[in-house]
Amino acid sequence: MQEASTTKTQISAGRLRVGTSGYSYPEWNDAGFYPPGTPAKEMLALYAKHFSITELNYTWYQMPKAAALERMLPKVPSGFGFAAKLTRTMTHEIDPHGWRGQVAQFREGIAPLVQAGRLTALLAQLPAAFQRTEENRRYLALLLDALNGLPVAVEFRHRSWAEERVFAELQKRRVPLVAVDVPDLPYLFPSLDVVTNPDLFYLRFHGRNAKGWRSGDMQKQFDYLYTSAELQPWSQEKIPRMAAQARDGIIFFNNHVRGQAPRNAKMLAEQLGVQSP
Amino acid sequence: MDRSIIHINIADFAAAVERRLDRRLEGRPLIIAPQGAARATVFDMSEEAYRAGVRKGMPLGRAARLSRDMLVRPPQPARYEQAMADLLRQALPYSPLIEPGESDGHLFVDVTGTSRLFGPAVDVAWRMRRQARKDLGLDPIWTLAANKLVSKVASRLVKPIGEYIVAPGDEEAFLAPLPVWLIPGIESTDLLRLRELNLTRVHQITALGPGHLEVALGSQAAFVERAVRGQDNTAVRPVGQKPLQVTLEHTFGTDTHAPAELEAQLYALVEKAGHALRRQGRAARRVIVTADYSDGRRCIRQFRVEPPTANDLALFPLAQRALHLATARRTRVRHLRLTCDRLVYPPAQLPLFEEERRTVARQDCIIAAVDRVRERFGWGAVAVAR
Numbered sequence: 320m321q322e323a324s325t326t327k328t329q330i331s332a333g334r335l336r337v338g339t340s341g342y343s344y345p346e347w348n349d350a351g352f353y354p355p356g357t358p359a360k361e362m363l364a365l366y367a368k369h370f371s372i373t374e375l376n377y378t379w380y381q382m383p384k385a386a387a388l389e390r391m392l393p394k395v396p397s398g399f400g401f402a403a404k405l406t407r408t409m410t411h412e413i414d415p416h417g418w419r420g421q422v423a424q425f426r427e428g429i430a431p432l433v434q435a436g437r438l439t440a441l442l443a444q445l446p447a448a449f450q451r452t453e454e455n456r457r458y459l460a461l462l463l464d465a466l467n468g469l470p471v472a473v474e475f476r477h478r479s480w481a482e483e484r485v486f487a488e489l490q491k492r493r494v495p496l497v498a499v500d501v502p503d504l505p506y507l508f509p510s511l512d513v514v515t516n517p518d519l520f521y522l523r524f525h526g527r528n529a530k531g532w533r534s535g536d537m538q539k540q541f542d543y544l545y546t547s548a549e550l551q552p553w554s555q556e557k558i559p560r561m562a563a564q565a566r567d568g569i570i571f572f573n574n575h576v577r578g579q580a581p582r583n584a585k586m587l588a589e590q591l592g593v594q595s596p
Numbered sequence: 597m598d599r600s601i602i603h604i605n606i607a608d609f610a611a612a613v614e615r616r617l618d619r620r621l622e623g624r625p626l627i628i629a630p631q632g633a634a635r636a637t638v639f640d641m642s643e644e645a646y647r648a649g650v651r652k653g654m655p656l657g658r659a660a661r662l663s664r665d666m667l668v669r670p671p672q673p674a675r676y677e678q679a680m681a682d683l684l685r686q687a688l689p690y691s692p693l694i695e696p697g698e699s700d701g702h703l704f705v706d707v708t709g710t711s712r713l714f715g716p717a718v719d720v721a722w723r724m725r726r727q728a729r730k731d732l733g734l735d736p737i738w739t740l741a742a743n744k745l746v747s748k749v750a751s752r753l754v755k756p757i758g759e760y761i762v763a764p765g766d767e768e769a770f771l772a773p774l775p776v777w778l779i780p781g782i783e784s785t786d787l788l789r790l791r792e793l794n795l796t797r798v799h800q801i802t803a804l805g806p807g808h809l810e811v812a813l814g815s816q817a818a819f820v821e822r823a824v825r826g827q828d829n830t831a832v833r834p835v836g837q838k839p840l841q842v843t844l845e846h847t848f849g850t851d852t853h854a855p856a857e858l859e860a861q862l863y864a865l866v867e868k869a870g871h872a873l874r875r876q877g878r879a880a881r882r883v884i885v886t887a888d889y890s891d892g893r894r895c896i897r898q899f900r901v902e903p904p905t906a907n908d909l910a911l912f913p914l915a916q917r918a919l920h921l922a923t924a925r926r927t928r929v930r931h932l933r934l935t936c937d938r939l940v941y942p943p944a945q946l947p948l949f950e951e952e953r954r955t956v957a958r959q960d961c962i963i964a965a966v967d968r969v970r971e972r973f974g975w976g977a978v979a980v981a982r
């Protein structure tokens with residue numbers, strides 16, 4: 320890994336984009352991020368006034384539908400970018416016989432974002448149960464081949480993938496390894512600042528609620544508010560180091576509970592000197 | 597506030613429950629029908645049997661010949677009720693507003709305003725499906741939308757398996773390219789009328805505007821207009837609340853046992869019940885006739901309505917049979933009550949056979965005409981000669 324000097328001034332802020340994982344949360348009305356009573360259909364346009372990128376979470380639950388994405392595009396300004404999560408049927412609930420068909424469907428669904436040049440990244444988030452076994456390695460290689468041409472990035476949840484050989488293979492394929500900030504739990508993929516693609520680095524903040532993480536309850540798992548001091552090592556050391564190795568960088572906060580993600584995203588953007596849209 | 601309505605739907609429910617109990621039934625065409633009964637008809641079937649041409653209500657003899665592999669199992673209502681109870685129990689932690697279907701694998705769950713407790717509605721829906729798979733061995737369709745009508749359409753769209761999320765505000769755009777018959781609650785006469793006008797897709801109807809639609813459909817236009825735009829304010833009923841039903845009663849001035857008088861009164865009740873059902877955009881799956889005798893005794897008889905209907909002419913023969921059974925005693929009757937319950941959205945599927953289709957279309961046309969006359973000139977302006 321390349322060592323880089325670590326001052327905020329060395330980051331070209333225009334290359335960095337900070338946002339949140341998902342934007343449509345009714346509880347963000349109560350949290351004050353959206354004006355009270357904001358209906359879901361108006362949230363994306365309001366969100367785009369604060370951030371220049373978002374991560375689409377719902378595509379994990381269901382295949383993206385081209386028509387729905389087409390309707391989404393006019394709601395955001397021209398420079399707004401999207402990262403989309405790969406559907407669970409290719410990461411968490413893999414059908415050994417049907418996943419290739421799922422890839423084809425996904426390509427079809429995501430096409431409007433690709434065509435409009437708005438798909439900044441495609442997030443393949445693999446669960447903690449997806450350990451580094453021969454079978455899983457083979458599947459991942461085939462999946463990356465099948466997704467060839469899409470800006471796919473890989474997030475591991477299991478520690479067994481934290482291997483130089485894995486990083487080298489991703490580097491060879493020019494696939495970004497998703498860096499994470501997570502609770503310090505023995506089985507979780509650690510918080511590293513490895514960059515495997517010179518075009519893009521991808522960073523996700525999940526919060527550090529170790530107790531909540533083990534509960535299996537999403538509302539507890541992602542219930543965490545970073546302090547300014549906790550974000551500073553990232554903004555002052557790790558992110559500048561990553562930015563020095565990649566042309567662009569995208570950073571998302573997944574601690575969505577009680578509107579903590581947009582608060583932290585703004586906090587980090589300010590520390591990094593990233594301007595609001 | 598946007599509502600979040602989850603629709604859980606286990607396709608081919610009876611067949612799915614039987615397969616859960618007997619894995620040998622997997623992957624083969626399966627019919628659920630009472631064996632050995634004369635003129636038995638198909639109660640439910642698996643997707644494989646459906647693809648082979650089997651339909652609900654088809655004579656079993658004919659259905660069984662459609663595939664050499666066909667398996668037939670008798671209906672086990674107690675099993676289906678148990679499976680529904682299990683499904684309901686799994687949904688209970690998420691909301692007090694749960695509206696189950698009648699042992700048919702359908703469940704509406706209103707999770708509006710629960711995201712701080714349970715997370716995003718989409719995650720709740722996915723967890724419910726995962727739990728049903730893990731604990732019950734059933735793999736439901738799940739959909740999420742801002743109201744019952746749209747979540748129901750989404751289920752129909754992905755059937756027999758899958759999921760669909762319709763974002764709030766996207767209802768109209770979601771429905772626009774779909775065929776009109778997928779929209780629940782639109783009567784077959786209105787569908788036929790729209791087809792005559794070459795209007796088969798939702799966007800063609802929304803483009804018409806309310807004025808033109810009223811010319812085409814009369815008093816039903818307002819309902820159809822709302823439905824095709826995905827507007828539905830009906831609430832998901834709280835768990836345990838009495839299911840929706842239409843009940844009408846008549847007390848005779850002089851107690852009677854004259855069949856003609858009883859039937860005439862029953863027909864008047866059926867007409868009013870049918871009208872009420874049509875106004876609600878629902879169809880009944882059961883008619884119940886209650887007769888209270890002069891001596892204080894009561895007799896209740898009921899019949900299943902298959903396919904569900906809101907048409908007086910289809911409801912009356914069943915109500916009439918129930919009446920004959922309920923008034924078999926040689927004692928005068930003081931009070932009659934007609935109940936239409938197990939209300940559902942009218943089925944999307946048209947009858948399979950041409951003759952049956954024609955009969956249903958003719959009956960619907962007559963009733964629609966009667967409705968139009970009555971709405972314009974009053975209830976007494978027209979009566980059916982009997």
